[in-house]
Amino acid sequence: MGEFGVINRITGRLTQGPDVLLGPGDDAAVLAAPDGRVAVTTDLLVEGRHFRRDWSSGYDIGRKAAAQNLADVAAMGARPTALVVGLGIPADTPVAWLDALTDGMRDECAEVGASVAGGDIVRADLVVLGVTALGDLGGRPPVTRSGARPGQLVAVTGRLGYAAAGLALLQAGHATEEFAELVAAHRRPRPPYRRGPEAAELGATAMLDVSDGLVQDLGHIAAASGVGVAVDPEALPVPETMRAAAAALGADPLDWVLGGGEDHALAAVFPAGTALPDEWRVIGRVVEGGGVQVAGRAAGRAGWDHFR
Amino acid sequence: MGEFGVINRITGRLTQGPDVLLGPGDDAAVLAAPDGRVAVTTDLLVEGRHFRRDWSSGYDIGRKAAAQNLADVAAMGARPTALVVGLGIPADTPVAWLDALTDGMRDECAEVGASVAGGDIVRADLVVLGVTALGDLGGRPPVTRSGARPGQLVAVTGRLGYAAAGLALLQAGHATEEFAELVAAHRRPRPPYRRGPEAAELGATAMLDVSDGLVQDLGHIAAASGVGVAVDPEALPVPETMRAAAAALGADPLDWVLGGGEDHALAAVFPAGTALPDEWRVIGRVVEGGGVQVAGRAAGRAGWDHFR
Known part of the structure; x- marks a missing residue:
């Protein structure tokens, strides 16, 4: 042609x-x-x-x-x-x-x-x-990675771990109809685009898209802001289909949720007391110090980098 | 790392x-x-x-x-x-x-x-x-390819054919010290960046950078503007080093000047009578019709596409 x-x-x-x-x-x-x-x-x-x-x-x-x-x-x-x-x-x-x-x-x-x-x-x-x-930017300041301060809320919107679960299913030759939603998530992410400007309007002090995995990406906010981030794993959504996929593959679904990238969820930090719309889920807090803790334990990159 | x-x-x-x-x-x-x-x-x-x-x-x-x-x-x-x-x-x-x-x-x-x-x-x-x-754009309208009108001037600034000559020398294993300027031009173009905004200020009606070869690129202006472009090859600069390189390789230097891309010269069209700075060289005129003529003969793409 x-x-x-x-x-x-x-x-x-x-x-x-x-x-x-x-x-x-x-x-x-x-x-x-x-x-x-x-x-x-x-x-x-x-x-x-x-x-x-x-x-x-x-x-x-x-x-x-x-x-x-x-x-x-x-x-x-x-x-x-x-x-x-x-x-x-x-x-x-x-x-x-x-x-x-x-x-x-x-x-x-x-x-x-x-x-x-x-x-x-x-x-x-x-x-x-x-x-x-x-x-x-619609006249707003850009929301960078460096504005998080101790005491602020850490929240996410969008899907976490779906694409990683879908990739694991494909790699294992286990991409069956039962897990179609997860495999589809690997093939085509659905980022919550409109939540980005919304977060800026709500006064977000830091934000990024989760492309390398939640723990690693929150680590970027921690490093850029000079703070620590404490994640409560109980607050993280683990859907039933992901539990079933993990059982089928002998995997831990929390590995996907904490370590999987490519869903392009948004993670943002808001001042304490911010009234967040339902689509945002608070999963932790900004603390003094550095790095990311999950359930109170320091999460080295090594713990959650299976998908790199 | x-x-x-x-x-x-x-x-x-x-x-x-x-x-x-x-x-x-x-x-x-x-x-x-x-x-x-x-x-x-x-x-x-x-x-x-x-x-x-x-x-x-x-x-x-x-x-x-x-x-x-x-x-x-x-x-x-x-x-x-x-x-x-x-x-x-x-x-x-x-x-x-x-x-x-x-x-x-x-x-x-x-x-x-x-x-x-x-x-x-x-x-x-x-x-x-x-x-x-x-x-x-500094408040100016963009200079597109579609504004050329019959009777207007066609001018170029920057080098033409240098990179093509340099590439031909490299391909022939003939990249000697004598031709260092041409070989250097293949390795590193020197586009006349500041002439772009200058042309816009001077009222250029069409402009593009010469990346595929002068004839082919003027053909883009002709097609987008619904006009013809008549090039006077006598007006084209053929430096002595290029003539010597062509002689050494048994080539026609005008093939490089008319057909060679990658120097990123600028070709622009100006209203007749525009007083152009010395760095711009008038090489032809916009005419009725279509396509590009060189010395009065229609120049098919086939004539000058050696470097594609």
Whole structure:
């Protein structure tokens, strides 16, 4: 089809939202940045390391690649506005797969009113995705990792451990219908995008998206803020299907909940006494000191890094 | 060294300019977008296709990867403000090479007052770079590819054919001291960044950076604007060193000048009568019709696509 044929095919499947002032087809896209700032984040995803074409459809890979970047924008308290995507594909990539990938990115963006505003396509021996997401802070200060203070509440929203459980089931050849929800969570995360700006409005003092695992990611807040984080494992939700999957695999479901990344839940710190909407679940407190404690015991990275 | 050790090492070598409101280390960077818009462009570069580690140093690869994206921003008439970079590296990549790559990106950004504001690092079997550049339009409309009108002037600034000549010399095993300038141009382009905003101020009606070759890229302006472009090859600069290199390889230097990309010259269209600074060279005119003519003959892509 040729480079320009592929580009035309992809851009023909996209729709451009109101934040896109100039879309694909020029040297650069132009996006609205209404408050005079822009949040920007980028990830590189490599076939075989971050996804497998035999385990995930092109559509799900597109949704997941978009989701993990849009979630990073939301975790600053910003509203995602657009993606730009560098795409490396082997010469024999089926057009239908490329269509599905494009549709997946487009549809995930549509969940938050964002658009795929531009990109680049090159030949590569493996599928490689360089995804950059941009967002609008709506006049609010960005919610960084460094504002947590002792006595504040630690809360999460979104799913924890689902994607890790789904990956473990796939790796064990145990991806049965009974566990479809967990396997689907590995293939396509569902980050709670709108909770990011909500947390900023509620006065969150620190926030991040849980991409490496809850304990490790709370460790980033602890380190950046110069505090400790005490997690109460009793407060963590462990759904019945995850208990059943853990039993089937001889695993501990809490390993997935505390150590599993890729669900792109949001973890945030709020001043004590903040009235949180039901979607936020308080799971611990900020304390003096450093590091992360679970049930009062220091949680070394080694304890929860099975999924790295 | 581990993922976080590598990240700390890289970010420790960077400096952040005034457009970076929040730099590396959080879920996203935050950049100034002073006029309420942001220009954004992304490229994916794959080892073996876009660069070779045995032909270019890490430093030169870093400069070149940054340059090609910063040039795209300049070609909209914008001032580049920042890069974010997704970096895939093999496990055995020497730290010194990574340092050099980082320094190259940092130094190329410094040429225009931009910064490497964030990124991502992952393992990959080859070096892969996903580079995204952002820029500020300074209140001006973006200069797209679609505004050229018959009777207007076509002008270029920057080098044409140098990188293609240098690549041909390397491929022929003829990269001798005599041709050091051409080989250096392949390794490290020197885009005329500041001429981009200048062209916008001068009233350019269309502009792009010459990355695929002059004829092919002028063809993009012709197609987007619904016009033809007539190039006078006598007006094109062919330096003596390029003539000598062509003689040594049995090549036609005009093939490099008309067909060679990667120098990231700027090609722009201006209203007739525009007083252009000396750095801009008028090389042709916009005409009725379509496509690109060179010396009055239609130039099919096939005529000048040796370097694709």
